[in-house]
Amino acid sequence: MPFTPGGCRDLRKYINDPEVKKAFGKLLTGRSNYIPVEEKPQPKCPNCKIFLSGDEKFCPECGTKLQQEKTNQ
Numbered sequence: 001m002p003f004t005p006g007g008c009r010d011l012r013k014y015i016n017d018p019e020v021k022k023a024f025g026k027l028l029t030g031r032s033n034y035i036p037v038e039e040k041p042q043p044k045c046p047n048c049k050i051f052l053s054g055d056e057k058f059c060p061e062c063g064t065k066l067q068q069e070k071t072n073q
């Protein structure tokens with residue numbers, strides 16, 4: 001079967017579409033609001049300022065209760 005460039009779908013043209021980025025982010029992370037190319041500010045403990053993954057309910061360092069920023073999902 002010969003390779004026909006015109007018959008291949010070139011997905012690169014979609015790479016700048018923000019909806020595609022969201023879709024890829026959802027595929028990669030299961031989070032619908034995750035956009036892989038946009039850096040989100042990393043959550044920090046308000047008390048001791050260590051960096052957190054964002055999933056903690058309490059700071060593992062100082063035990064401060066953390067505010068969970070809830071999104072739609």
Ligand SMILES: [Zn+2]
Pocket residue numbers: 045046047048049050059060061062063064
């Ligand atoms: Zn802390």
